[in-house]
Amino acid sequence: MPTLDRTVSTAHSLIADSPLAIAGREFRSRLMTGTGKYRNFDDMRRSINASGCEIVTVAVRRIQTNAPGHEGLAEALDWRKIWMLPNTAGCQTADEAVRVARLGREMAKLLGQEDNNFIKLEVIPDAKYLLPDPIGTLEAAERLIKEGFAVLPYINADPLLAKRLQEAGCATVMPLASPIGSGQGLRNADNIRIIVENATVPVVVDAGIGTPSEAAQAMELGASALLINTAIAQAENAPAMAQAMAMATEAGRLAYLAGRIPVKAYASASSPTTGLVTG
Numbered sequence: 001m002p003t004l005d006r007t008v009s010t011a012h013s014l015i016a017d018s019p020l021a022i023a024g025r026e027f028r029s030r031l032m033t034g035t036g037k038y039r040n041f042d043d044m045r046r047s048i049n050a051s052g053c054e055i056v057t058v059a060v061r062r063i064q065t066n067a068p069g070h071e072g073l074a075e076a077l078d079w080r081k082i083w084m085l086p087n088t089a090g091c092q093t094a095d096e097a098v099r100v101a102r103l104g105r106e107m108a109k110l111l112g113q114e115d116n117n118f119i120k121l122e123v124i125p126d127a128k129y130l131l132p133d134p135i136g137t138l139e140a141a142e143r144l145i146k147e148g149f150a151v152l153p154y155i156n157a158d159p160l161l162a163k164r165l166q167e168a169g170c171a172t173v174m175p176l177a178s179p180i181g182s183g184q185g186l187r188n189a190d191n192i193r194i195i196v197e198n199a200t201v202p203v204v205v206d207a208g209i210g211t212p213s214e215a216a217q218a219m220e221l222g223a224s225a226l227l228i229n230t231a232i233a234q235a236e237n238a239p240a241m242a243q244a245m246a247m248a249t250e251a252g253r254l255a256y257l258a259g260r261i262p263v264k265a266y267a268s269a270s271s272p273t274t275g276l277v278t279g
Contacts, residue, residue, distance in 0.1 A: 015257045020225055022202055023118065023150035023171040025083070027054045030219070031249040032085065032204065033242065034229030035059075037181075041076045043238045048077065051242040057085040057120050057227065060104040079111040085152065087120035092133075094140035097123050101144055119144060120174070121153040130180045134161050138168065145169045154206055157188035162195045162203075172201050174227065177218060178208030181230040185214040189221060196222040212241075212248035219252025220260070 019026040032055040038044040048056060058073065086104025091097040101119040108116035121144065123136035132154050138161065141151045150171040155161055157175040165173055175192050178184035185208060186192070196203050202224035209215050210231045218226055228245050235241035 015254065017253070017257060020202060022152070027083070029054045029246070029249075030225040030253055031215075031246050032057065032225060032227040033232060034227070035073055035077075037230055037233035038238060039233075041073075044233070045076065046239040047232055047242040048082070050239040051232070051246045053082075053246070055083045055085050057087045057229070058104075058107075059089040060086045060100050060107060074107070074111060079113060083118070084108050084111060084113055084116060085118050085120050087154075088122045088140075089124075091123055092125040094123060094136045094143065097121060097136070097140040098143050098147075101140075101149060102147075105149070117148055118150045118152065118171070121151050132156060132176075134158060137161075138164060141165055141170055142168050152204065157191035157195065159191055159194040159198065163198065166200050170201060172204050172224070173199070174204045174206040176207040177205050177214070180207045182208050183210030183231060184208050185210050186217050186221075189217070192218070192223065193221050199224075209245075212244045215245050215248040216252035216255070219249055220255050222256050225249075 019028055020030050029052050031051055031053050033048055033051050033053045034057045035044060036059060038047065056077065086101070086107060088097040088100045088104070091100050101121070104119055105117060121137060121140055123133045123140055124130055125133050125136070134156065137153050137155060141153050144151050145168060151169075152172045152174055153165050153170055154174045154176070155165065162173040162175065173195065175188065175195055177192070178187040187208065192203070192205060203222075204225045204227055205218040205223045206227040209218065209226060209228050215226055215228065226245075226249055232238055232242045232245060
């Protein structure tokens with residue numbers, strides 16, 4: 001298989017666009033990835049490189065406990081080049097999420113990111129559907145913000161909850177496209193569109209994206225960024241899928257900035273209707 005080079009954005013030169021800005025930091029890539037579900041570390045490293053991403057989320061509890069597949073993860077990546085996004089995966093209550101977030105901040109410091117106060121907030125009490133708890137998420141977010149965290153909360157595609165979290169001071173909102181790891185694609189497009197239209201912070205579509213076409217569609221809605229893990233890690237060729245997702249993210253962003261044509265009920269000829277040859 002040919003070597004996949006790190007993705008470099010060139011498409012945005014056609015239309016002026018600003019970097020992705022989260023909690024005072026700027027990022028060129030609008031694709032975030034994760035570290036879970038890969039077959040091995042080599043696949044993970046090559047995929048992250050091929051994606052061109054600058055933010056990688058890491059489950060704090062899995063590193064702390066050396067869960068299978070996570071031993072040595074802290075040393076597997078070059079954290080001088082990648083911004084760590086610790087997450088509270090596995091937490092079922094607000095109290096658990098706050099404790100794990102504090103561990104995540106210390107973990108980032110140990111890896112040399114002294115000023116990293118980012119946390120991807122997940123409060124998920126349900127093991128079957130893995131849907132986030134809106135009440136627990138809001139409670140934990142409010143507490144973590146008071147402690148100086150830049151909170152990136154994972155939520156259902158609920159416009160009212162997104163508004164409350166923004167008002168509380170969250171750095172982003174991260175509505176799910178469909179359930180985690182399901183590959184069902186963009187099932188919540190209408191609600192995500194409402195969230196985007198009313199957003200005061202970046203909107204990161206997280207969970208459920210299965211293909212590059214779905215990634216592009218999410219960006220065409222006006223999302224600021226995507227977080228994609230399972231669709232890359234579990235693909236038959238993970239590095240190739242990572243590069244495809246990166247290209248789709250850029251294409252969707254450029255399409256959004258370019259402005260699509262309006263949808264019409266009837267056909268509209270693309271050729272001129274004047275000067276026709278008649279019989």
